[in-house]
Amino acid sequence: MKLFFSPGACSLSPHIALLEAGLPVELVKVDLKTKQMADGGDFTAINPKGYVPTVQLDSGEVLTEGPAIVQYIADQKPESGLAPANGTMARYRLQEWLTFINSELHKTFGALFNPTAPAETKDAAKALLAKRFEYVVSQLQGKDYLTGSQFTVADGYLFTVINWSQWVGIDLAQWPVLAAFHARVAARPAVQAALRAEGLLK
Incomplete structure (x- = not known):
């Protein structure tokens, strides 16, 4: 491959x-x-x-x-264990997370990497990301990973996207649960x- x-x-x-x-x-x-x-x-x-x-x-x-x-x-x-079996509710929950990360986080970051985007657009994108991060934090509370104790492909995707924060002036320290998740995934071999x-x- x-x-x-x-x-x-x-x-x-x-x-x-x-x-x-x-x-x-x-x-x-x-x-x-x-x-x-x-x-x-x-x-x-x-x-x-x-x-x-x-x-x-x-x-x-x-x-x-x-x-x-x-x-x-x-x-x-x-x-x-990177994804639950097809046809299970757990698999649909994984797809729910992948879709959310794709449409609500990944796409919103796009404006921050666009050199022609006006400051107002970038500020609006950061405000929206902050709201979406709050949701992710609420779902991560008390869990190692998005779906529980098992690392899945959704966690790898979330890590990839929030890792961009360092390049667009967003400090993950504002969200300790998210920062801890980032560090936890970053430590995986x-x-x-x-x-x-x-x-x-x-």
Whole structure:
């Protein structure tokens, strides 16, 4: 399997999932501005959407969109506990979290990385993220991870997204429960390995 990634981007989430599952992966770095791969190839020939994460299976089939990719990865190694079994209420709860992180957190951060976004837009995005963070905190109270004591692909995705806070002037210390979650996930060996492989950790 190949994972097309950009360091620290949302592709960090499936990167973490792959390492947690112990699945072999070939990393292919993508420049998101030029849409070029490390070997000079045109990334849009692989994924016409032009963004990561993207995985290319050994069969040649290509899968895009983070929430779909991480569930695919989890299902390759059910014994990893990265996702509950399909058809269970626990699986739908996982999908609920993946959807929330994708639409309410991930997309809201987008404005903060847009150099052309006016200050008012960025302030509004930060205010909305603060409200969404409060919700996440309320659900994390008394738990190690989003669904309880078991680390899942939703936790890897949440970690990836809140990790961006350091680059956009948001201090997670305002939310001690969220900061503790971030530190807890960051300490996992697979997460450390993913961060190191992407040049985000020495």
